[in-house]
Amino acid sequence: MTREEILNELKNVVAPYTTNKELLAGLNDQTDLIADLKINSANLVDIIIDAEAKYNIEIDYDSADKMINVGSCVDVIYDKINNK
Amino acid sequence: MLGTGNDIVALGAINVERTRQANFYSKILSLSEQQLYKELQPPMPFENFVWLAWSIKESAYKFLKRFMPDLVFSPTKIYITKLEPGLDAYTGIVQFNAHQLYFRTSIDQDYIFSVVNFSDDFTHTRWGISRIDSSDHTHQSSEVRKLLLCDLNDLQPGNNFTLDKSPHGWPVVMKGKQELPMPVSLAHHGHYVAYSFQIK
Numbered sequence: 001m002t003r004e005e006i007l008n009e010l011k012n013v014v015a016p017y018t019t020n021k022e023l024l025a026g027l028n029d030q031t032d033l034i035a036d037l038k039i040n041s042a043n044l045v046d047i048i049i050d051a052e053a054k055y056n057i058e059i060d061y062d063s064a065d066k067m068i069n070v071g072s073c074v075d076v077i078y079d080k081i082n083n084k
Numbered sequence: 085m086l087g088t089g090n091d092i093v094a095l096g097a098i099n100v101e102r103t104r105q106a107n108f109y110s111k112i113l114s115l116s117e118q119q120l121y122k123e124l125q126p127p128m129p130f131e132n133f134v135w136l137a138w139s140i141k142e143s144a145y146k147f148l149k150r151f152m153p154d155l156v157f158s159p160t161k162i163y164i165t166k167l168e169p170g171l172d173a174y175t176g177i178v179q180f181n182a183h184q185l186y187f188r189t190s191i192d193q194d195y196i197f198s199v200v201n202f203s204d205d206f207t208h209t210r211w212g213i214s215r216i217d218s219s220d221h222t223h224q225s226s227e228v229r230k231l232l233l234c235d236l237n238d239l240q241p242g243n244n245f246t247l248d249k250s251p252h253g254w255p256v257v258m259k260g261k262q263e264l265p266m267p268v269s270l271a272h273h274g275h276y277v278a279y280s281f282q283i284k
Contacts, residue, residue, distance in 0.1 A: 019221060035253065038221040041142060041157065042093060042135075042273055045111050052107070064111065065158045 001081055006055075006074045013050050017043040029071025047073075055081055085202045088267045088282040089147030089185075090211060091139040093196045094274030095132070097219070103131040112138050112159045120167050132191060136174065139198035140164055140187045144178045146254070146269050147185060147200050153252045175204070199269075199280045210235065211280040224272035229255075232268060232279040257281075 011027055018024055018037040033039045033047070048059050048067065057080035059067075067073045102108050112134055113121075121133045128136075141162040149155050164187075166176040174189040178200060186204040190197050199211050212235050216227045229247050236245045236257065246258045247268075257264045268281040 040273055042098075042138065044157075045108060045159075046099070046102070048111060049102070049105075049108055061111070061158065061160050065156050065161075068156065 001078070003074050003078055006077050006081075007070065009054065010051075010070065010073060010077070013054060014039065014047055017047060027070055029069065029074065031070040033067075033069065033073075051077060057081060057084065085151070086265070086267060086282055086284070087147045087150055087202060088199065088209065088269045088280045089143040089145065089149075090197070090199045090269040090271050090278055090280035091142035091146070092198075092213065092271045092273050092276050092278040093135040093139050094219075094276045095135070095194055095196065097274030098131065098135055100131045103134050109134045112141070114160050114163050117164055120164065124167065124169070126169065128191070132196065135196050136189055136191065136198070137164060139196050140176075140178050140189060140200070142271075143187060143198045143200040143269070144180060144185050147202075148180055148183060149252070150254060150267065195273075195276045197278055201282070208283040209280060210239070210283065211278065213276065213278040215275055216277055217275070219274045224277055228270045228272050228277035228279055231277060232270065232281070235279070236281070 011024055014037060015024060017039045020037050023036055031037060034041060048064050052059055055077055059076060059080065063076045067076055117137055141159045144162050145157045162178060162180045164176060164178050168175050172190060176187055178185050178187050185200045185202060187198055187200045188206055197213055199209060201209050212231055214231050216223060233245055233247060243259050248256050248258050250256050255268050255270050257266045257268055266281055268279060271278045
């Protein structure tokens with residue numbers, strides 16, 4: 001998968017946890033999950049679990065720490081997919 | 085070290101089934117914390133324990149972030165080393181590297197609320213919790229600010245306190261154009277909002 005394909009699919013992963021649908025449509029690497037998408041921090045683990053299931057990967061603690069904005073989420077998922 | 089950090093988890097907004105799954109709770113609880121749960125007397129539902137731990141860790145993160153602006157919230161790197169049930173709250177110790185903080189957590193049928201402090205004396209820590217009508221983020225955000233300002237202005241009438249945001253993102257209390265050295269913390273989840281602040 002390319003970064004662009006992951007970015008497009010990531011919209012579906014985070015969609016259940018944000019009400020900011022306008023920003024979701026224009027998601028880019030700099031979009032911050034909490035500050036921009038207003039996702040409650042209590043849902044961050046949900047997003048990691050959903051991403052693990054969607055891409056059939058395991059996201060370890062150190063990788064999860066990096067998943068602050070959309071760009072870092074895509075990077076982590078891209079690395080995990082390509083290092084399986 | 086003057087600081088504060090709080091968090092609230094609305095139990096109506098959690099996914100009980102998912103919380104009980106190992107791939108979920110293992111991203112929040114360390115092995116030593118899972119052992120703490122097994123030893124806890126009286127026992128509590130496991131999902132409550134997971135979110136109790138989350139609220140303590142998130143509170144500690146908010147407290148420490150003021151002193152370490154680049155800190156990233158990593159639940160398993162902030163760990164609870166002591167947890168004691170009390171008459172109206174659980175108390176104990178939470179650690180991050182060499183930093184040791186104290187927490188006080190109350191569990192209601194509808195929410196879990198935690199506040200952390202640099203000492204185990206919460207005499208000068210104030211907090212408030214309120215149920216709100218809508219879980220919309222904008223509403224949560226405005227209601228929690230209203231609640232905090234109401235308490236601050238009741239406590240010190242005539243000051244017309246307002247709230248602003250620091251360049252790093254945490255809330256600060258303003259009197260006119262002056263930022264006050266009074267740490268405050270805000271939290272919201274579902275239909276619940278909460279604040280804490282440290283008086284001295």
